[in-house]
Amino acid sequence: EPEVTQTPSHQVTQMGQEVILRCVPISNHLYFYWYRQILGQKVEFLVSFYNNEISEKSEIFDDQFSVERPDGSNFTLKIRSTKLEDSAMYFCASSDVGHAQETQYFGPGTRLLVL
Amino acid sequence: KQEVTQIPAALSVPEGENLVLNCSFTDSAIYNLQWFRQDPGKGLTSLLLIQSSQREQTSGRLNASLDKSSGRSTLYIAASQPGDSATYLCAASNDYKLSFGAGTTVTVRA
Numbered sequence: 001e002p003e004v005t006q007t008p009s010h011q012v013t014q015m016g017q018e019v020i021l022r023c024v025p026i027s028n029h030l031y032f033y034w035y036r037q038i039l040g041q042k043v044e045f046l047v048s049f050y051n052n053e054i055s056e057k058s059e060i061f062d063d064q065f066s067v068e069r070p071d072g073s074n075f076t077l078k079i080r081s082t083k084l085e086d087s088a089m090y091f092c093a094s095s096d097v098g099h100a101q102e103t104q105y106f107g108p109g110t111r112l113l114v115l
Numbered sequence: 116k117q118e119v120t121q122i123p124a125a126l127s128v129p130e131g132e133n134l135v136l137n138c139s140f141t142d143s144a145i146y147n148l149q150w151f152r153q154d155p156g157k158g159l160t161s162l163l164l165i166q167s168s169q170r171e172q173t174s175g176r177l178n179a180s181l182d183k184s185s186g187r188s189t190l191y192i193a194a195s196q197p198g199d200s201a202t203y204l205c206a207a208s209n210d211y212k213l214s215f216g217a218g219t220t221v222t223v224r225a
Contacts, residue, residue, distance in 0.1 A: 042215050042218075043159070043204065045212040048211035048212055055211040056211040091158060102164075103164045104149065104213060106159040106161070111156075
């Protein structure tokens with residue numbers, strides 16, 4: 001069964017460093033998302049992406065964050081200058097055409113630790 | 116802003132008992148509601164999706180109901196097994212995003 005994959009599974013970085021989290025969505029999906037879950041807290045929406053544009057973003061998704069679909073298969077989240085509070089599990093998700101009616105499929109996550 | 120609440124936060128039952136997990140949401144203008152399972156330190160596995168026009172959705176031992184007007188969904192798990200032990204999350208879909216509840220952590224005792 002097709003699945004969303006994410007790399008790396010774990011990343012440790014120093015405060016102020018840039019990180020890039022990578023995702024490969026399900027191949028025929030057209031809508032892509034990033035969410036995050038700080039330890040012990042709810043899963044929070046960051047951004048949605050369709051047709052090479054951001055569809056919607058939360059207030060968390062400030063100028064330190066960016067997303068890109070550099071080729072036909074990858075979807076990336078970049079954090080330009082990491083802060084301690086960026087430590088979280090980051091989930092990528094994708095859904096098929098007509099996203100609002102379709103299941104979002106989640107990847108296994110990247111656990112980011114900022115020291 | 117959509118707010119999703121799940122009650123109870125934790126539940127412990129003996130094997131074989133039926134589970135009832137509750138989810139409420141404040142904005143009834145949802146497109147759909149999804150239920151997920153999360154094992155400790157792991158990702159989210161989609162269990163069921165109920166469209167806003169539906170009242171109920173079933174998959175095996177799982178049954179989810181949706182009452183959009185009252186802002187409620189319930190997940191029923193029949194004849195629970197120790198392998199059902201996990202955190203169950205509900206998420207309401209508005210526009211291009213899901214809003215999640217904090218989850219109900221279920222322990223099924225053998």
